[in-house]
Amino acid sequence: MIKFSINKVAFQNALKITKQAIGSKVTIPALTKLKITVTAEGITLTGSNGQISIENFLPASDKDAGMNISGTGSILLEASFFESVVSQMPELTLEFEELEQKQVLLTSGKSEITLKGQDAEIYPRIQEISQENPLKINVGFLKEIFTETVFAVSTQESRPIFTGVHLVLSDKKNLKAVATDSHRMSQRLLALENDGSDFDVVLPSKSIQSFKNVFTNDEEDLDISLANNQILFRNERISYYSRLIEGTYPDTNRLIPNEADYSLNLVFDVAALRRTMERARLLSNATANGTVKLTVSGDSVITTANSPEVGSVHEELTAIEKTGEDIAISFNPQYLIDALRVIKEPEVRIRFISNVRPFTLLPKNDTDSFVQLITPVRTN
Amino acid sequence: MIKFSINKVAFQNALKITKQAIGSKVTIPALTKLKITVTAEGITLTGSNGQISIENFLPASDKDAGMNISGTGSILLEASFFESVVSQMPELTLEFEELEQKQVLLTSGKSEITLKGQDAEIYPRIQEISQENPLKINVGFLKEIFTETVFAVSTQESRPIFTGVHLVLSDKKNLKAVATDSHRMSQRLLALENDGSDFDVVLPSKSIQSFKNVFTNDEEDLDISLANNQILFRNERISYYSRLIEGTYPDTNRLIPNEADYSLNLVFDVAALRRTMERARLLSNATANGTVKLTVSGDSVITTANSPEVGSVHEELTAIEKTGEDIAISFNPQYLIDALRVIKEPEVRIRFISNVRPFTLLPKNDTDSFVQLITPVRTN
Numbered sequence: 171m172i173k174f175s176i177n178k179v180a181f182q183n184a185l186k187i188t189k190q191a192i193g194s195k196v197t198i199p200a201l202t203k204l205k206i207t208v209t210a211e212g213i214t215l216t217g218s219n220g221q222i223s224i225e226n227f228l229p230a231s232d233k234d235a236g237m238n239i240s241g242t243g244s245i246l247l248e249a250s251f252f253e254s255v256v257s258q259m260p261e262l263t264l265e266f267e268e269l270e271q272k273q274v275l276l277t278s279g280k281s282e283i284t285l286k287g288q289d290a291e292i293y294p295r296i297q298e299i300s301q302e303n304p305l306k307i308n309v310g311f312l313k314e315i316f317t318e319t320v321f322a323v324s325t326q327e328s329r330p331i332f333t334g335v336h337l338v339l340s341d342k343k344n345l346k347a348v349a350t351d352s353h354r355m356s357q358r359l360l361a362l363e364n365d366g367s368d369f370d371v372v373l374p375s376k377s378i379q380s381f382k383n384v385f386t387n388d389e390e391d392l393d394i395s396l397a398n399n400q401i402l403f404r405n406e407r408i409s410y411y412s413r414l415i416e417g418t419y420p421d422t423n424r425l426i427p428n429e430a431d432y433s434l435n436l437v438f439d440v441a442a443l444r445r446t447m448e449r450a451r452l453l454s455n456a457t458a459n460g461t462v463k464l465t466v467s468g469d470s471v472i473t474t475a476n477s478p479e480v481g482s483v484h485e486e487l488t489a490i491e492k493t494g495e496d497i498a499i500s501f502n503p504q505y506l507i508d509a510l511r512v513i514k515e516p517e518v519r520i521r522f523i524s525n526v527r528p529f530t531l532l533p534k535n536d537t538d539s540f541v542q543l544i545t546p547v548r549t550n
Numbered sequence: 551m552i553k554f555s556i557n558k559v560a561f562q563n564a565l566k567i568t569k570q571a572i573g574s575k576v577t578i579p580a581l582t583k584l585k586i587t588v589t590a591e592g593i594t595l596t597g598s599n600g601q602i603s604i605e606n607f608l609p610a611s612d613k614d615a616g617m618n619i620s621g622t623g624s625i626l627l628e629a630s631f632f633e634s635v636v637s638q639m640p641e642l643t644l645e646f647e648e649l650e651q652k653q654v655l656l657t658s659g660k661s662e663i664t665l666k667g668q669d670a671e672i673y674p675r676i677q678e679i680s681q682e683n684p685l686k687i688n689v690g691f692l693k694e695i696f697t698e699t700v701f702a703v704s705t706q707e708s709r710p711i712f713t714g715v716h717l718v719l720s721d722k723k724n725l726k727a728v729a730t731d732s733h734r735m736s737q738r739l740l741a742l743e744n745d746g747s748d749f750d751v752v753l754p755s756k757s758i759q760s761f762k763n764v765f766t767n768d769e770e771d772l773d774i775s776l777a778n779n780q781i782l783f784r785n786e787r788i789s790y791y792s793r794l795i796e797g798t799y800p801d802t803n804r805l806i807p808n809e810a811d812y813s814l815n816l817v818f819d820v821a822a823l824r825r826t827m828e829r830a831r832l833l834s835n836a837t838a839n840g841t842v843k844l845t846v847s848g849d850s851v852i853t854t855a856n857s858p859e860v861g862s863v864h865e866e867l868t869a870i871e872k873t874g875e876d877i878a879i880s881f882n883p884q885y886l887i888d889a890l891r892v893i894k895e896p897e898v899r900i901r902f903i904s905n906v907r908p909f910t911l912l913p914k915n916d917t918d919s920f921v922q923l924i925t926p927v928r929t930n
Contacts, residue, residue: 248860251832251860254832255829255832258825258828258829259829260825260826260829273861274861280866280867281826281829281863281864281865282863282864282865283832283861283863283864284862284863284864285860285861286859286861445638445640446640448638449635449638449640449663452631452635452638452663453663479666480628480631480665480666481654481664481665481666482663483661483662483663483664484661484662484663484664485660485661485662486660
């Protein structure tokens with residue numbers, strides 16, 4: 171039966187990572203549990219909500235964990251309750267001992283807490299993925315392309331394929347991430363340093379959120395493997411499994427306009443444009459169609475929004491660069507705010523075709539590795 | 551018609567204070583508005599939710615406000631929307647100009663926002679309170695006695711009188727604050743430095759919350775006046791009105807035991823006892839009656855809680871001092887945690903009569919200025 175002592179902080183940190191995969195709203199009761207597996211080599215903490223699964227291994231050799239294992243086995247404990255108990259234990263060392271009938275005695279200083287556990291046999295098996303030559307990707311790069319695209323996914327479950335980010339590896343090295351909710355689109359291309367087998371998958375946006383909380387070291391490389399409609403991201407300790415969204419993602423390349431079609435090219439300061447849109451949003455939120463109007467006429471660029479009930483906004487914008495024809499175009503300022511938020515360069519290039527065709531955004535000094543697209547709203 | 555310019559930050563800070571009195575859930579639509587009154591002397595911002603009203607005066611002479619008044623009058627604006635607009639204006643100076651038909655033009659840099667206002671005549675009149683010799687009390691003292699008592703008010707609207715803090719001034723100088731929800735009680739006595747007319751009122755706990763956000767300078771004195779079932783706290787700029795709870799507060803003095811009745815006296819470290827109770831609460835929350843049991847036997851003091859479904863806790867406590875008889879008593883640990891939270895001294899004295907009578911808590915070096923009382927739960 172399980173028996174070990176461990177540094178409380180190291181154990182808490184490991185619990186925190188595994189808990190990213192454990193939801194409170196799950197249909198299978200076993201999935202509210204944490205699975206603890208102890209071998210002579212160390213302790214594995216497993217959690218799953220059915221969509222995401224995390225296996226987190228704490229090696230006995232880890233000096234920070236101050237681990238002393240004197241009994242092995244597996245057990246299930248109520249995850250959220252167990253985490254609260256561990257975090258409130260009084261001393262820096264925690265003793266964990268399995269008693270008869272799946273009871274667990276936790277001791278720390280003068281505090282003794284007994285918890286009812288369950289047989290680990292009832293825990294669903296996580297289907298392992300093994301791939302001979304997994305693709306290696308830097309965590310920082312992955313987070314970057316996730317951040318640049320995931321905000322544009324659809325939140326409507328009616329078309330599930332659009333609730334994820336489309337990830338494509340082609341020619342073994344060219345990674346593309348793209349997301350769209352049919353009103354706007356964000357696409358990022360990245361040439362990888364390592365080779366891998368081509369893939370074409372759709373990763374749920376929820377998995378992307380917890381991915382960011384699980385892999386916190388941006389410097390390290392992860393192994394990526396695919397099988398059985400699942401993706402596995404793995405480093406030395408953590409195996410992070412996510413289900414993929416089934417279905418075929420539509421071809422988004424055809425949405426990006428041809429260079430020749432653009433009639434107007436503007437460059438703005440990202441922060442200034444974003445603040446203008448935030449002010450305009452205050453008013454546009456109160457209007458029927460929720461739009462602002464951008465009117466470009468000669469050297470003048472004016473943003474307006476008008477709500478008959480609440481009031482109106484009128485603001486002059488400074489375009490750093492303007493080439494092309496005048497335009498008056500209406501759109502939802504929230505889409506532009508979201509788009510500007512993920513542009514790290516100080517200046518953005520916005521190009522228009524007409525007031526009924528989507529317009530595109532690029533960081534000013536970018537050509538095509540990070541392109542965003544926003545569809546205007548037709549107004550009278 | 552109103553016309554002024556003002557420093558945005560000074561104006562925002564003034565708005566923030568007044569907004570404490572403006573609720574979004576009000577039955578009278580005018581009470582979602584902010585009333586702005588401009589005279590040659592300065593700007594008054596008035597807000598009210600029917601229970602609390604704040605009049606906040608910004609004098610024209612305030613150098614931080616950089617005010618320039620060129621037109622006077624009164625107008626109503628949607629409070630929460632107006633605050634958002636002001637906070638997002640681009641430059642440090644804000645121009646405010648009333649146009650025709652109660653429209654307001656705000657200008658800051660290149661941003662122009664027009665808002666629809668309403669006639670200030672529809673705003674309910676705040677009944678003024680004037681008292682010749684108002685009582686002067688230090689803000690810091692008031693906050694202290696509020697903090698020490700307000701947590702013990704009842705949250706059940708069925709007995710409204712218990713949802714407020716009972717404030718009594720007797721013999722012109724002796725202030726008493728007391729709150730009880732019938733399971734626990736907290737009472738604080740304070741001898742004032744200034745004289746005032748005796749009073750006996752019940753202040754709603756919600757008013758105490760916003761009071762703390764409105765009066766932020768603990769060093770200053772406030773004038774307190776009473777009339778028409780209202781209390782007024784006032785400094786040079788801010789008049790803070792609160793309705794009082796009608797009815798007679800029961801006599802709580804008779805609840806405090808006589809010295810002679812105590813059979814057991816214990817002294818604990820406040821922080822250590824609180825952490826023990828927080829651990830015990832993890833388990834007691836899962837039990838039917840939500841209690842922990844404290845067993846005092848000779849030199850041993852043990853806290854236990856036991857839930858047949860979840861598990862149990864068993865913890866030895868160190869009593870710094872023990873005199874009297876042994877006891878085993880059950881109570882809701884949340885009450886003890888709340889009580890310990892407001893004790894600023896490092897040690898607390900707890901005295902028991904029997905396992906069915908309320909026990910009392912005092913900061914160890916206190917005799918009777920701050921006493922708390924907790925009723926035990928009878929268990930089998």
